[in-house]
Amino acid sequence: xxxxxxxxxxxxxxxxxxxxxxxxxxxxxxxxxxxxxxxxxxxxxxxxxxxxxxxxxxxxxxxxxxxxxxxxxxxxxxxxxxxxxxxxxxxxxxxxxxxxxxxxxxxxxxxxxxxxxxxxxxxxxxxxxxxxxxxxxxxxxxxxxxxxxxxxxxxxxxxxxxxxxxxxxxxxxxxxxxxxxxxxxxxxxxxxxxxxxxxxxxxxxxxxxxxxxxxxxxxxxxxxxxxxxxxxxxxxxxxxxxxxxxxxxxxxxxxxxxxxxxxxxxxxxxxxxxxxxxxxxxxxxxxxxxxxxxxxxxxxxxxx
Amino acid sequence: xxxxxxxxxxxxxxxxxxxxxxxxxxxxxxxxxxxxxxxxxxxxxxxxxxxxxxxxxxxxxxxxxxxxxxxxxxxxxxxxxxxxxxxxxxxxxxxxxxxxxxxxxxxxxxxxxxxxxxxxxxxxxxxxxxxxxxxxxxxxxxxxxxxxxxxxxxxxxxxxxxxxxxxxxxxxxxxxxxxxxxxxxxxxxxxxxxxxxxxxxxxxxxxxxxxxxxxxxxxxxxxxxxxxxxxxxxxxxxxxxxxxxxxxxxxxxxxxxxxxxxxxxxxxxxxxxxxxxxxxxxxxxxxxxxxxxxxxxxxxxxxxxxxxxxxxxxxxxxxxxxxxxxxxxxxxxxxxxxxxxxxxxxxxxxxxxxxxxxxxxxxxxxxxxxxxxxxxxxxxxxxxxxxxxxxxxxxxxxxxxxxxxxxxxxxxxxxxxxxxxxxxxxxxxxxxxxxxxxxxxxxxxxx
Numbered sequence: 001x002x003x004x005x006x007x008x009x010x011x012x013x014x015x016x017x018x019x020x021x022x023x024x025x026x027x028x029x030x031x032x033x034x035x036x037x038x039x040x041x042x043x044x045x046x047x048x049x050x051x052x053x054x055x056x057x058x059x060x061x062x063x064x065x066x067x068x069x070x071x072x073x074x075x076x077x078x079x080x081x082x083x084x085x086x087x088x089x090x091x092x093x094x095x096x097x098x099x100x101x102x103x104x105x106x107x108x109x110x111x112x113x114x115x116x117x118x119x120x121x122x123x124x125x126x127x128x129x130x131x132x133x134x135x136x137x138x139x140x141x142x143x144x145x146x147x148x149x150x151x152x153x154x155x156x157x158x159x160x161x162x163x164x165x166x167x168x169x170x171x172x173x174x175x176x177x178x179x180x181x182x183x184x185x186x187x188x189x190x191x192x193x194x195x196x197x198x199x200x201x202x203x204x205x206x207x208x209x210x211x212x213x214x215x216x217x218x219x220x221x222x223x224x225x226x227x228x229x230x231x232x233x234x235x236x237x238x239x240x241x242x243x244x245x246x247x248x249x250x251x252x253x254x255x256x257x258x259x260x261x262x263x264x265x266x267x268x269x270x271x272x273x274x275x276x277x278x279x280x281x282x283x284x285x286x287x288x289x290x291x292x293x294x295x296x297x298x299x300x301x302x303x304x
Numbered sequence: 305x306x307x308x309x310x311x312x313x314x315x316x317x318x319x320x321x322x323x324x325x326x327x328x329x330x331x332x333x334x335x336x337x338x339x340x341x342x343x344x345x346x347x348x349x350x351x352x353x354x355x356x357x358x359x360x361x362x363x364x365x366x367x368x369x370x371x372x373x374x375x376x377x378x379x380x381x382x383x384x385x386x387x388x389x390x391x392x393x394x395x396x397x398x399x400x401x402x403x404x405x406x407x408x409x410x411x412x413x414x415x416x417x418x419x420x421x422x423x424x425x426x427x428x429x430x431x432x433x434x435x436x437x438x439x440x441x442x443x444x445x446x447x448x449x450x451x452x453x454x455x456x457x458x459x460x461x462x463x464x465x466x467x468x469x470x471x472x473x474x475x476x477x478x479x480x481x482x483x484x485x486x487x488x489x490x491x492x493x494x495x496x497x498x499x500x501x502x503x504x505x506x507x508x509x510x511x512x513x514x515x516x517x518x519x520x521x522x523x524x525x526x527x528x529x530x531x532x533x534x535x536x537x538x539x540x541x542x543x544x545x546x547x548x549x550x551x552x553x554x555x556x557x558x559x560x561x562x563x564x565x566x567x568x569x570x571x572x573x574x575x576x577x578x579x580x581x582x583x584x585x586x587x588x589x590x591x592x593x594x595x596x597x598x599x600x601x602x603x604x605x606x607x608x609x610x611x612x613x614x615x616x617x618x619x620x621x622x623x624x625x626x627x628x629x630x631x632x633x634x635x636x637x638x639x640x641x642x643x644x645x646x647x648x649x650x651x652x653x654x655x656x657x658x659x660x661x662x663x664x665x666x667x668x669x670x671x672x673x674x675x676x677x678x679x680x681x682x683x684x685x686x687x688x689x690x691x692x693x694x695x696x697x698x699x700x701x702x703x704x705x706x707x708x709x710x711x712x713x714x715x716x717x718x719x720x721x722x723x724x725x726x727x728x729x730x731x732x733x734x735x736x737x738x739x740x741x742x743x744x745x746x747x748x749x750x751x
Contacts, residue, residue, distance in 0.1 A: 044743060048408050048430040051749055070706070070732045070739075139570060140577035160517055160571035160716060248518055248571060250712030252719030254732055270402050272702050273430060274743070 037279040045276035060280035070254065075281055077255030078264035079288075081166075085173075085260065086234040088166065092174045093181060093230045094223070100178070101185030102215065115186070119179035126176075126239030133172035134159070134244045165245045165258045172240050177233065181226050188222040189215070224300045228293050235289055238262040261285055357638035362392045362646060363414035366625070367400035368660075371595055375660035382656070383649050390642045392416075404630075408432045413630035416643050419466065421457035421624035422694050422701050428460045429698035429744045434629045435463040439640060443648045449667050454624045457693045461747045466626035467647055468665035470657060471688040473622040474520070474527055475591040476612065477598060480605040482510065482585050491586075491607070495614045498586075502565040505585030511578070512565035512585045515558065517716035518572030522708040523621045524588055528554035530692050531615030536707065541695035542741070544733035546707055547726035550615075555714055555722045557614060562715060569716055579606075590623070591684060594661040598680070608680040610687040622691035624665060627651075663688050699740035706732040 041061070044054040063071045100118055104111050121129060136143045137158035145155040158164045192215065200210050216223075237260040241247060247256025247263065255264075261281070269278030368376050373396045380394045395414070397403050401423065407413045408431070419427060427433050440446075447455045450468055458466030478491050482505055492498035502512030515521060525546075526536055534550030537543060545551075562568065565585075567578065575587045579597055582604045587597070588611055598606035611620060627647045629640065650657075654664035655674045658681050664670055665688075676682045694700045710729035713719035 046430065046743070048405060048432065049749070052743065052745065070735045073732070138577070139567075139574045140581065157569040157571060160574075161569050162718075246518065246572060248712065249569075249716040249718055250517070250709040252710065252713035252725050252728065254706060254709055254728075256709070257718075270405065272699065273405075273426075274739075 037282055040276050041279035041283050043276045044274075045279075046273040047275060048273065056276070060277045061284070063277065064280065064284060071277065073254040074264060075261070077251065077253070078259050078261040079285070081255075081257065081259055082235060082237060082261045084166065085169065085237050086231055089170045089173055089234050090227065090230050092170070093178060093234070094227055096174060097178045097181035097226075098185055098219075098223075100182045101189055102211070104182070105186060105189045115183075118182055121176050122179040124176065127243060129172055129176045130240050130243030133168065133175075133240075137168045137244070159245050160248050162249060162257050165248060169237075169240045169244060169258060172244065173234070173237070176240075177230075181230060184222060184226060185219070188219055192218050220300070224296070228296050231292065231296070232289060235285070236262055238266070357642070358389070360390050360638050360642040362390060362416060362639060362642055364392050364394045364416045364646070365400075365404070365414040366394065366396055366418035367398070368396045368418075369398050370592070372592065372657075372660035372662070375656060379650060379653060379656045382653070383646060387645065387649075390646060392646055404432065405430070408631065411633050413632065415630070415632075415639050416646060417628050417630050418469065418625050419628050421454065421466075421468070421626055424458055424466050424626060424628065425460045425696040425700065426698045427628070428465050429748045431749055432631055433465050434631055434635075435465055436467075436629050437464045439629070439644045440464055440467065443644050445648065445651070450665055451667070451689060451691060453691055453693045454622075454665050454688075457624060457696055458626055460696050466628045467651060469625045469627055469651060469654060470662035471622050471624050471665050471691055472591050472662050473620045473684065473687050473691055474523060474588055474611050475594070475608050475684055476586060476588055476610065477579060477593065477606060477608050478586045479579070479582060479584065480607045481582075482604075491609045492612045494612060498612045498614065499561075502561065502585060506565045510583045510585070511567055513561055514566045514570060514575035514578050514584045514587050515562050515715065516570040516572060516575050517712050518570075520589055520621075521558070521715050522704065522711045523590075525551075525554055525558060525707070525711045526692075527611070527619055527621035528557060528614055530619030530621075531613060531617055533615065533617060535692075537695055537700070537703070539695060541697035541700060542737055544703060544707070544730040544737070547723070547730040551726050552723050554615070555711065555726065558711075559714055559722065591663065591681075592661050594680065608684060610684050618687075618690045619692055620687045620690045622688060622693070624691075624693070625662070626665075697740070698744040699736070702740065703733040703736045705736070706730075 042055060042057060044052070044056050044060075046052060063069060064075050066072050104115050104118070137145075139145060139155075139157050139159070142158070144158065148155045156164045158168045196214050196218075197210055200214060205213065241258045241260055242263055245256075245258045247259035249257050251257050265278050265281045265285070268281060269275045364380065366376060376396070377394060380392050384390070384392055404413065404417065404427070413432065419433075424433070445467060451471070454468045454471055458464055458468065476491060483489075483491070483501065486501070486504045488501050488504070492501050498513075505512035515524065529536065529546055529548075529551050532550035532553045534546065534548045534554070536546050538545055567574075570578070575584070576589060576593060576597060578584045579587045580602050582602070589597075591608065594608045595601055598608050627650065629643060651664075651666055652669070654662075654666060654669050655672065655678070658664050658669075658675055658678050661681065663681055663685050664675060669675055670685050670688075675685070694704075706729035710719065710725040714722055714725050719725040
């Protein structure tokens with residue numbers, strides 16, 4: 001036993017050398033900023049005024065939970081906005097790509113072309129797609145309202161009233177990122193052995209039964225992965241509202257109805273020089289996301 | 305296998321969590337390449353001051369990424385051509401204040417930078433600007449050449465940190481064709497005239513006066529607040545005071561005007577775009593929109609003019625671009641002297657800048673025949689006498705945040721009780737002012 005243990009303890013350096021390049025970048029660009037952020041969240045901190053750095057303990061965190069204060073209102077408003085966005089966007093970002101992937105997985109002609117078409121928006125940058133959709137949604141000569149008016153429908157103010165402002169952002173995001181999830185689904189679908197389907201067909205299963213009894217169960221690990229990464233990606237919402245609505249419409253109680261938490265953190269730390277407090281917000285958001293992901297894993301694991 | 309399936313996604317998640325979606329909008333555009341240096345060996349033209357320094361290179365940053373950038377580039381070229389011993393390189397960029405702050409951290413700030421008047425105190429307290437009292441005296445520039453408000457914006461804790469370049473006031477743009485059709489030869493100057501014309505032009509699909517729920521409604525509110533005799537803050541910048549009777553009157557007037565003459569719930573810039581289609585009689589926006597909505601920018605006779613007086617006294621919202629000297633770890637007296645020559649030249653030649661749609665801050669430039677020939681800038685110029693600026697305290701722009709939200713909420717209809725909205729915003733702004741005081745202290749670090 002102890003001999004085997006000792007033998008196992010002999011560390012070979014080769015695998016570590018393989019991960020070293022990534023480890024260095026991870027440490028420099030993710031590891032260090034993470035711990036540095038954690039550290040400054042306990043200070044009143046502005047990197048341009050080192051003389052004004054004061055250790056404040058948990059004050060930056062307590063401020064976020066001090067009901068009625070400006071920080072409290074603005075922070076939790078933005079969290080609410082982000083969570084709303086997650087709830088509105090994730091189902092579409094999972095179901096639409098799943099549907100597309102199933103359709104594109106067939107052996108018909110031209111499927112490669114459609115794969116490229118559906119994937120192509122994803123290669124565009126956040127700023128580009130936001131601008132495209134701004135032009136579609138904007139109220140003066142915007143494409144959407146032009147056609148709605150032409151066909152005699154109501155023409156809502158897509159970018160300045162609720163819930164339309166949120167809908168606009170969700171639509172833009174779904175169009176932009178669905179291709180990525182679709183490609184992952186496609187890869188997973190192609191891993192499913194075709195003999196399973198053939199056997200099911202022989203047993204007289206129809207298309208829907210084949211989908212629910214074979215495709216979905218075998219996709220489950222990928223599905224969990226996609227749901228969780230999509231939730232996290234949606235949590236990181238920043239660019240689309242920044243470009244499309246600028247957080248509008250303003251809320252009477254403070255904050256904007258489409259101001260996501262990442263924009264709030266950016267404002268706190270860069271527009272205002274409160275990097276300590278912004279770091280505390282980031283930590284709280286990161287904790288929320290970790291808790292969320294943990295619960296997700298537990299939920300889906302139990303069904304295994 | 306089980307653990308790997310669990311650990312791998314978790315690592316991935318962790319890296320995603322920690323790296324958050326990048327900022328998308330940070331556009332960087334080095335505008336207008338500066339002029340070529342005149343051939344070496346060309347005799348220096350009377351800049352004895354810099355002779356011992358050789359050719360001094362200056363970095364000059366500004367936020368002029370719009371159509372005004374080329375005009376500034378033209379001025380820099382002209383300066384370089386006439387000053388062979390100074391070479392100025394101009395950089396215009398977006399996300400300007402974020403750029404400045406990161407450059408400050410890396411000690412790569414430029415030698416001369418443009419700042420907006422309301423940003424100066426904040427940047428002084430964040431150790432990004434140097435006082436320039438001595439240099440100003442050397443240059444022979446004095447407060448008497450500027451309207452009091454715009455000059456005061458550059459004085460922080462008793463020292464001078466900036467020299468004003470321009471004043472850009474709120475401006476009224478009107479569709480002269482629509483006014484003419486309705487029988488009006490001249491734009492309104494008073495509340496009665498304004499309401500009469502706006503009502504007359506609101507027929508069918510047309511709107512008399514479009515006003516949004518986003519930028520610049522807060523600025524419009526500030527202007528009307530001053531016109532009705534109020535102020536945004538107490539003079540020492542410690543209390544928000546916009547929830548006064550004047551504030552309620554101002555915002556009530558705006559809401560009524562929106563109800564009667566405007567499309568509801570317009571987003572940012574929608575009033576400009578609607579105006580450009582020729583269906584809107586009047587809009588208020590910054591003077592920097594002049595080239596966008598008048599002249600060749602539109603297919604009708606779009607005209608820019610001074611805003612009317614709605615309240616019992618005249619007041620005009622305005623911003624101002626000012627020259628500043630950023631902080632460097634080692635100060636080079638040669639560069640400072642060259643910067644002084646450059647700034648003085650730019651101020652004295654700001655007539656070119658006026659063509660970009662700005663009003664020169666210098667009284668003597670505004671009085672010059674050359675400026676008076678530039679329309680519509682010259683006819684709007686008198687309104688800068690009524691321009692007001694926020695108190696020069698650090699972080700003051702943050703305290704405007706809640707006001708913007710309140711005005712936006714009232715204009716978008718998400719708040720209906722005007723007094724309550726303004727009260728609530730004032731309460732939140734006061735909290736921000738206290739936070740600012742706590743973090744910035746009473747005076748900037750000794751230079």
